Amino acid sequence: MEKSDPAVLLSYGLHLGHTKQKLHPKAKKYVYKIEKGIAIIDLFQSASFFDKAKEHLSELGKQGKIVLFVATKKSAKDTVRELCKENNIPYMTSKWVGGFLTNINEIFKNIKKMNQMREDRDSGVWDKLPKHERVALSKKLNRIASIYVGVEHLDKLPDALFIIDIKKESNALKEALQTGIETIAVVDTNVNPDDVNYPIPANDDAVLSVKYIAEQAVKAYMTNFTPQSEKVNEATASIADMKNEEKIEAETKKIKETPTKEKVIKKKKVQKK
Structure with a gap:
């Protein structure tokens, strides 16, 4: 999988966090500096965490696991909805349904x-x-x-949630924590990233930033996606192959153990002597 380039992330505005006043204490570890009162996110860390998230999404797709994309904020919902509809991925972009998990x-x-x-x-x-x-x-x-x-x-139930803005989607995150469902999420500088299994430190407000992250996430998830039904068919075929191999092996053994006409004649001659 192609590695994230900090320079590319910069061009999409992923580095722009919230104001210093809104900086969450546990998000400080992802901040490169404060510039003109704005927390600037360390994009080298963002690239590393984004790659981990994409690798995990790719693995989930390969296993046919269900990932529910959650994004109800104005800057994200249209992009996420269209991406998910195009790829038959479940999504929630209108309002989080209380008790869904x-x-x-x-x-x-x-x-x-x-x-x-x-x-x-x-x-x-x-x-x-x-x-x-x-x-x-x-x-x-x-x-x-x-x-x-x-x-x-x-x-x-989905196997994982992909969330954009865990502050906006606090109820979704809370239910995921209660049910043990893992989360992959974009975390800005105003939230606690430790609540997320696979955090992506980045700007979750700008349309350009959110669009880029969502596109990359969907691409990673869908690249090697294998539906569960296909996995079941593969497993069934594998079992059938094993049974056929066992059957062939048993028949071969039976043939080997069956005395040939030549062996029978030879045995009779020995007995006569």
């Missing part, structure tokens, strides 16, 4: 209900209902769909 069974009930409503609408079931009922159902469906857009096809 900690009360997942209830969440899945709502998603199942939403998908059933869509199926009923598309199959013509609603056409048999009075107009006022169809209108009411349509409003209800739109309301539910607006909440779960981006995650309507999830059928299990």
Whole structure:
């Protein structure tokens, strides 16, 4: 995987942190200097941490693990939503759904209900209902769909969260910590980076910075992505191959142990003597 270049990160504005007054004590280790009251992030550290995050995302993709991208802030949500839609990655860019990780069974009930409503609408079931009922159902469906857009096809908990701005997405981070789900996140100078498994020290406010980070993260995740279904098929094929090999080995052994006509004749001659 291509290494991050601090010069490239600089060109995208990843070095610009928050004001000195907003500097979190635990984020000081990532600050190169304070310039005109602004914390300047050490991009050599950013490059190193970004590479670790990308390598981990690549490994998650290779294993077919589910990564949920979370970005509801104005500067990030449009970019993240489009990237995720293009690559069939689950995302949450409107609003974090409370209990999404900690009360997942209830969440899945709502998603199942939403998908059933869509199926009923598309199959013509609603056409048999009075107009006022169809209108009411349509409003209800739109309301539910607006909440779960981006995650309507999830059928299990995500294996990891990719978060842009853990202060804005504090509820998502809190639930991830409670459930033990690992996090990869962009951490600016105003937050505690120690709460994140794979922190990326960088500017999480500028559109250009966020866009670059999100694009690189998605690229790393998708480059060697292998769906779980394919992994199951590979495992099944591997087991079948092993069984075939065992069968062939057993047949070979059986053939070797079966006395040939020549051996039988020779044995009879020895017995006659």
